[in-house]
Amino acid sequence: MHYVISDIHGQITEFKNLLEKIDFDGIRDKMIIAGDVLDRGNYGIELIKYIEPYIETGSMKILMGNHEMFCLNYLDGKLDDFTYKLFGGAGTIKSLNKMTKESKENLYIFLKNLPIYEEIRTKYGETVVTHSGLSANCIIFNKDKTINVVKSIEAAADINLYDFLLSDDIHRMEEYDLNRLDKFLIVGHVPVMNLNDDESNHIYRATGYMCIDTGASFVEKGGAVSCYCVEADEQIYL
Known part of the structure; x- marks a missing residue:
């Protein structure tokens, strides 16, 4: 089976x-972790x-999220203790x-080399898993006027990776543009309780994409650790 999970935020016991x-x-199954393994919780490292x-062994892959970027900036000296703590660090x-x-140093190298999608x-x-989605100011079109999802992600990350990982633009894109995505998107980053009209922790499904951040670090707001099963097309909650 193939699974996708995002925004675990140091909840190691719940993840296990x-x-x-x-x-x-680990031999039979695969899992993509769409960023934000670190911060908020106490056991990200x-x-x-x-x-x-x-x-x-190739059974799991971590993608970069904004909190991995925060940690990189902290290790780099670009982010001080006070600010990183404000960010959940x-x-x-x-x-x-x-x-x-x-x-x-080994952690820094590991985080630096995390893929973004x-x-x-x-x-x-065809589906692209990435942490935040798309940046509205960096959309690349195909010749047929559809939006090239991969090239748009790569271009946004090349211009400003920090801004890309923090972007929530996909949730504000017009239906017309979402219909033009040339690949489906699975994203995290924004807790689904902030997207669903009923504030539930059910995965948020929209035209062209879904958000699977079910708020693992916001249990007091109804969040939960969960993962998306590709074959079953459903979210599995702890």
């Missing part, structure tokens, strides 16, 4: 329990370490302070 619930097999063996900072210089096949056809 979810893997147990879906009977995840530990979660990456837990996932690393799955990455090495307090738990991550505690973990980093326990790491050796070499371990932090992954292409898969779903019932919706």
Whole structure:
């Protein structure tokens, strides 16, 4: 089976329990993690370490989210403690302070090389998984006037990766433009409780894309750890 999950935010126990619930097999199954493994929760670094063996065997892949970018900027000295804590990085900072210089350098290299999207096949056809979606000011068109999703993502990331990872523009795009996407999109980044009219934690489905960030770090607001099963076209909740 193939699964997609996003915005786990350091919820390592819940993530392990979810893997147990879906009977995840590192040989048989595949999982794409669409960014934001880090921050908000206290065990983002530990979660990456837990996932690393799955990455090495090819059964899991982490994409870059804005919180991985925050951590990179913190390690780079571009983000100070106070600001990073405001962004939800307090738990991550505690973990980093326990790491050796070499371990932090290895983490930096790992985060720096995270891909920003992954292409898969779903019932919706050719599909692109990415953290935030699209940037409205960087849309690339095909000759037939459809929107080239991959080229638009690559161009936005090349111009300003930070802004791209923070963008929520896809949720404000006109229906006309969403109908012109040449590939379906699966995104995270914005908790679905902020998108669904009933403020539920059900995945948000719209023309041309779906959002699967079910608010793992916002349990008090009805959020939950969950993953999307590609074959079943359904969200599985812990």
